[in-house]
Amino acid sequence: MTVRLDGVGLTHPGGFQALHDIDLSINQGERVAIIGPSGAGKTSLLRLLGTGLAPSTGQLHLLGVDPATLKGQALRRLRARIGLIHQSPPLPPRQRVVTAVLAGRLGQWSLLRSLISLCYPLDSAGARAALEPLDLQDKLFARCDQLSGGQLQRVGIARVLYQRADLLLADEPVSAMDPVLADHTLNVLGKVAAERQISLVASLHAVDLALRHFPRIIGLRAGRVLFDLPAERVSQAELDQLYSNDSFNEPVFADPVSAIAAASLEAPRRCT
Numbered sequence: 001m002t003v004r005l006d007g008v009g010l011t012h013p014g015g016f017q018a019l020h021d022i023d024l025s026i027n028q029g030e031r032v033a034i035i036g037p038s039g040a041g042k043t044s045l046l047r048l049l050g051t052g053l054a055p056s057t058g059q060l061h062l063l064g065v066d067p068a069t070l071k072g073q074a075l076r077r078l079r080a081r082i083g084l085i086h087q088s089p090p091l092p093p094r095q096r097v098v099t100a101v102l103a104g105r106l107g108q109w110s111l112l113r114s115l116i117s118l119c120y121p122l123d124s125a126g127a128r129a130a131l132e133p134l135d136l137q138d139k140l141f142a143r144c145d146q147l148s149g150g151q152l153q154r155v156g157i158a159r160v161l162y163q164r165a166d167l168l169l170a171d172e173p174v175s176a177m178d179p180v181l182a183d184h185t186l187n188v189l190g191k192v193a194a195e196r197q198i199s200l201v202a203s204l205h206a207v208d209l210a211l212r213h214f215p216r217i218i219g220l221r222a223g224r225v226l227f228d229l230p231a232e233r234v235s236q237a238e239l240d241q242l243y244s245n246d247s248f249n250e251p252v253f254a255d256p257v258s259a260i261a262a263a264s265l266e267a268p269r270r271c272t
Ligand SMILES: Nc1ncnc2c1ncn2[C@@H]1O[C@H](COP(=O)(O)OP(=O)(O)OP(=O)(O)O)[C@@H](O)[C@H]1O
Pocket: 012, 013, 014, 015, 016, 017, 018, 036, 037, 038, 039, 040, 041, 042, 043, 044, 045
């Protein structure tokens, strides 16, 4: 078992309870998408799984250990086995892409090797190999502040691929990419996870991408698991319930083509 949560709750420092009584198990090699409305707790859950936050209640096990029992080097060793893909990767603007990718293994290298690698890239070939499937190898020596948002996201993904983590966590990993690139990038992530037999947990707002790329879907709403189902069993009724919002009344479409078709059936709006 890669991830296990038993009755986990999370209250943020200001007192807001973002997660309530979550029970969840994710096996090695599983690919899971977390979907749900804004504020549902997706990022909070991923931050827990990345050891950036600790549960306020309940028990969390990651890669066979309870992170609450670890500190110092043992905690760093666990963190080096977890790959975090951020929506906006926290990359220093002036850093070269090659250095940013190689930084994926800083947690696994000696201090001396890490310091040398920050000044002089020791494994440019490894960084290029991580960038290649993401079609970004030509940016190897570009500076991070010369990249678009979607390119930066792919550098963040290449960094985690280079890290060779045992658990991949991705928070909105393709939000800045066009639909074709987003599709391709999720294919790459899924393929790597399957080849390496590691678990991949990603939060996504694009329901169609989640259903297409992830065999298991967890619907999170108001900090609780509303459903946890194989992708093919997620129904429109489940999605309607997940995203229902008293403030708006528009229907939810998992398939963007249906959304366009429905829009074209509406009576044309007149300009006034
Ligand atoms: N550091 C924090 N301090 C206090 N409250 C927080 C903090 N981080 C998140 N929250 C609150 O916790 C709830 C869940 O936030 P979270 O970011 O996990 O949701 P999300 O599902 O990822 O949302 P989105 O899809 O909009 O990114 C929200 O109501 C948010 O305001």
